[in-house]
Amino acid sequence: MKLFVPSPGHISSLKTLLEARDRIYSIFMAGSPDYIGTGRSNLASPQLEDIAAQTEYAHRHGVRVEMVLNSSCMGGRQLTPEGFRINHWYIERLVDIGVDSIVVADPYLVETIARDFDIDVVVSVLAFVDSPQKAEFYENLGASSIVIDSNVNRHFDVLHAIRDSVDCELKLLVNEGCLYRCPFRYAHFNFFSHAFGPEPRPNVLDDYYYYKCLELRIVNPELIIKSPWIRPEDIRQYRDITDVYKIGGRTHFVDWILNCTNAYHNESYEGNLMDLLDCPKDLKDLFYIPNKSLDGVIEQWKSCKKVCKRCGYCKVLTKKITQVYIKGGTESETLAPWETLSVRT
DSSP states (O other), rough: EEEEEEOOOOOHHHHHHGGGGGSSEEEEEEOOOSSOOOOSSSOOOOOHHHHHHHHHHHTTTOOOOEEEEOOSSTGGGGGGGHHHHHHHHHHOOOOOOOOOEEEEEOOHHHEEEEEEHHHEEEOGGGGGSSSSSHHHHHHTTSSSSSEGGGGGGGGGHHHHHHHHHOEEEEEOOOOOOOOOOTTTTHHHHHHHHHHHHHHSSOOOSOHHHHHHHHHHHHHHHHHHSOOOOOOOGGGGGTTTTTEEEEOOTTTTTTTHHHHHHHHHHHEEEEEGGGGGBBOOOHHHHTOOGGGGGTTTTHHHTOOOOOOOOHOHHHHHHHHHOEEEEESSSTTTOOOEEEEHHHHHH
């Protein structure tokens, strides 16, 4: 198994992460938003000298380094002479530093990096590769690796079709807690790309998409169950598709990242599924979903037609296993069945 593990971007956090280097194939982190943005906010924005120091340290300990430049929207700047010059200069510096791979979402960047540089080009999950046709397209552009759209993590027919259609490496993002087929996904990542990308950055009042998505899941945790995460125990179901897995969460703290790394490396986790999901802390502090109570559920999902209104399996499962923390985080904190509380309210 090859685990790609997030790094917040500080050398101190990297040193702590690499205490678990026997479980980590590669770390990935964002660079400076002054050049190319990403699809997430940044805990750190390492400059080139910081990236060089971290790359040297990771390589010295046998771990690869992947840079994430997966802005889903650059406002057309990448197609201007000035944008091309800046992007080309920045990528050239990363290659000179010795970075092993670069993740991008824009087809133009996939093609130009593959053509102009000797470095592995990874197609981001934000390119939404959810069919063999898209996978073939990106492979023909020069991609050496594709992170498959997490929305199809439980569509095994699609995953096998993609695997049969391309020769390049495939990665699966295992712990994203986003809504299945999220209606906010494109707009939200475009917002992040501008809010945490090059100047000028929008002076926004609030993140509508974040709070709306959070609200929907607090009211109905069935949406958490439907999210296309992959449990550590279910990794074995994907071995004929890939042995490369990506743990999302580069905006989290190192202890959380290490906990996820250990769980997926061991292919087992005792405790709350919410501990592993890259989702808002508000949800982690509210819901308790015993991970082991989901043993065997993937067999249902492997054959599911995803017509929820007719099926109802996840609705029943949610009522059966989901618990809620009550008493507001006080010393008298306890758990209660979510179904009991939802009926009462």
